[in-house]
Amino acid sequence: MGKVAINIATGSLQTEEIIVGIDLGTTNSLIAIVRNDTRQPLALKETDGLTLVPSIVHFDEYGNTTVGNAAREKLVAEPERTIYSVKRLMGKSYKDVKGETNFFAYNVIDDDTDALVKIQVGQRFYSPIELSSYILKELKGRAEHILKTTITKAVITVPAYFNDAQRQATRDAGRLAGLDVLRIINEPTAASLAYGLGTGTGKERTIAVYDLGGGTFDISILTISNGIFEVLSTNGDTYLGGDDMDNTLAQYWAGQIGADKTDKQLMQLLRVTAEEAKKHLTDNDSFTGEIAGKAMSVTKAQFNELIQPLVDRTMTACANALRDAGVRKEQIDAVVMVGGSTRVPLVKESVKQFFGQDVYDKLNPDEVVALGAAVQADILAGKNTDMLLLDVTPLSLGIETMGGLMDVLMPRNSKIPNRAGRQYTTQKDGQSGMRISVYQGERDLVRDNRKLAEFNLTGIPAMPAGLPKVEVNFLIDADGILRVSATELRSGVAQTIEVKPQYGLTDEEVEKMLLDSLTHAKEDISTRALVEATTEAEQMLETTEKFIVKYSEALQPEELTATRAQMEELRKAIAAADKDAVQHHTELLNEVSRPYAERVMEGALKDAMKGKKVI
Numbered sequence: 001m002g003k004v005a006i007n008i009a010t011g012s013l014q015t016e017e018i019i020v021g022i023d024l025g026t027t028n029s030l031i032a033i034v035r036n037d038t039r040q041p042l043a044l045k046e047t048d049g050l051t052l053v054p055s056i057v058h059f060d061e062y063g064n065t066t067v068g069n070a071a072r073e074k075l076v077a078e079p080e081r082t083i084y085s086v087k088r089l090m091g092k093s094y095k096d097v098k099g100e101t102n103f104f105a106y107n108v109i110d111d112d113t114d115a116l117v118k119i120q121v122g123q124r125f126y127s128p129i130e131l132s133s134y135i136l137k138e139l140k141g142r143a144e145h146i147l148k149t150t151i152t153k154a155v156i157t158v159p160a161y162f163n164d165a166q167r168q169a170t171r172d173a174g175r176l177a178g179l180d181v182l183r184i185i186n187e188p189t190a191a192s193l194a195y196g197l198g199t200g201t202g203k204e205r206t207i208a209v210y211d212l213g214g215g216t217f218d219i220s221i222l223t224i225s226n227g228i229f230e231v232l233s234t235n236g237d238t239y240l241g242g243d244d245m246d247n248t249l250a251q252y253w254a255g256q257i258g259a260d261k262t263d264k265q266l267m268q269l270l271r272v273t274a275e276e277a278k279k280h281l282t283d284n285d286s287f288t289g290e291i292a293g294k295a296m297s298v299t300k301a302q303f304n305e306l307i308q309p310l311v312d313r314t315m316t317a318c319a320n321a322l323r324d325a326g327v328r329k330e331q332i333d334a335v336v337m338v339g340g341s342t343r344v345p346l347v348k349e350s351v352k353q354f355f356g357q358d359v360y361d362k363l364n365p366d367e368v369v370a371l372g373a374a375v376q377a378d379i380l381a382g383k384n385t386d387m388l389l390l391d392v393t394p395l396s397l398g399i400e401t402m403g404g405l406m407d408v409l410m411p412r413n414s415k416i417p418n419r420a421g422r423q424y425t426t427q428k429d430g431q432s433g434m435r436i437s438v439y440q441g442e443r444d445l446v447r448d449n450r451k452l453a454e455f456n457l458t459g460i461p462a463m464p465a466g467l468p469k470v471e472v473n474f475l476i477d478a479d480g481i482l483r484v485s486a487t488e489l490r491s492g493v494a495q496t497i498e499v500k501p502q503y504g505l506t507d508e509e510v511e512k513m514l515l516d517s518l519t520h521a522k523e524d525i526s527t528r529a530l531v532e533a534t535t536e537a538e539q540m541l542e543t544t545e546k547f548i549v550k551y552s553e554a555l556q557p558e559e560l561t562a563t564r565a566q567m568e569e570l571r572k573a574i575a576a577a578d579k580d581a582v583q584h585h586t587e588l589l590n591e592v593s594r595p596y597a598e599r600v601m602e603g604a605l606k607d608a609m610k611g612k613k614v615i
Helices: 097-102 129-148 164-176 186-196 243-259 262-282 298-325 345-355 370-379 507-520 521-550 557-575 579-609
Strands: 022-024 030-032 041-043 056-059 065-067 081-086 119-121 125-126 153-158 180-186 205-212 219-227 228-237 285-292 296-299 336-337 397-401 405-410 418-424 432-439 450-457 468-474 482-490 492-500
Touching: 022 129, 022 186, 022 370, 030 129, 030 370, 041 219, 041 370, 056 129, 065 129, 125 579, 129 153, 129 164, 153 164, 153 186, 153 370, 153 492, 164 180, 164 405, 164 521, 180 186, 180 370, 180 507, 186 205, 186 219, 186 228, 186 336, 186 370, 205 298, 205 345, 219 298, 219 418, 243 262, 243 296, 243 298, 262 296, 296 298, 298 345, 336 345, 345 521, 397 468, 405 418, 405 468, 405 521, 432 482, 432 492, 450 482, 450 492, 450 521, 521 557, 521 579, 557 579
Parallel strands: 022 153, 153 180, 205 336
Antiparallel strands: 022 030, 030 041, 056 065, 056 081, 119 125, 205 219, 219 228, 285 296, 397 405, 397 432, 418 468, 432 450, 468 482, 482 492
């Protein structure tokens, strides 16, 4: 890889290379740039004329991947090998998605813990980060093919409600795809940028961004002042979108013709025709089609009546978002429309009526977020001087967690001043102290990063492992001075340390650290995955050992034998440092122990209810 010049004060690039903007969507993804000649953002099209790449990954039996339209064709034939809507799983634990697993046709491993979700395809386990990286790799390849140049830098968008873990997962996916992610920006911010809202230094403006996609809806209220965007509130429904409109019409037709709703192929056909009808009704008053030899028809008025409850739900979310932001409808200066489903006339009309003003809808609603990401990329490249580029952190800042992993609290290119915090807990029963080691760098293991400071939080009251709540906060002031504090929330025990600005690195050292992180991205993320799987497996072994010792009398001999055998298999997998084998045997141990663990706990609960003492 060549050298990359970086301005240490702003983290912006000093070269003329292209930085792309990427909308990594739940249903579709796309990539955009700002053209040098016209200075206008443009979504990149392949020879097929399409800008959208379906966010779908298919694995064949040998583990080879296809992404996009080719993968979508496998959705019905090979559902267990075809992964869609992976964005819903980004940065999520099993507990987060507990009630949602029936939404996915593929195998989301469920062991009801705080560990990050894994998806099983055949004998392999994939994280949402890996799966998203395949989509990003496809977009990167497209851009390189169209622009005939290497692409290594990007701005990627995420929903405004994404938390720290979800944003970090998106960054990791970019890195795994060979992209240096310069900035993660909110989708509503990107949409506003695409319309030029936020350029210049005029008065403060309040914007509403109404985003109705294929599978999700959200409404965000934000203020823009001197080029700084602040999200005041966000509301919505992660299971409401254009797909629901198609489904509603398909169900209506199924009722009309007395269709067997368990006939998956017929229902899929009805849904596809319903989508066609929805698009047709944007500019026409009626639609007529044929399915299985039967005529299907619907008027615009009938369709509007069918989807009215769905549109009403979005209006309720808009009212809630305004209430949460403490803003009245009359104070909204602009309403931006995002997402393909905003093309539906009833949606557009309802939004106009609700806010009492015309909406920004001139740009392609499928592309507007990616176009805005390209505008942000253009600012970072130093080519757009109309907009303010705040000082940013040149490298990521984080702390060491179990297994020597780097847990990033403040990703590189975070704006200064800034604050970030996260909660941690103890690993051992009765643990009274915790070492907080602060590191700077882009690698997954702290040994490859630079240590800035270290202190001990002592005096944590003796509690079982996992009960203490230690909040670690990073605060960078306008001078770039980093203050790190740790507080045990139950007892109030606290400790603070200050780290001086610039952290003593030269431009060349920063540049080398960035290049190393990209060069080693694949092996770093593999190592992290192995460490996380091993940590989880060791905790499972320790918990199981404690359980079978404590409740040995309540277990059958064959249950004990099977458990011991499976524990031995898991130990072998850990010794062999094989991530997939470790995850596989952890899952098997979980399956072996679950039946008797549930039986013992139910028995203990019944005894407790009778007033007896629980073992």
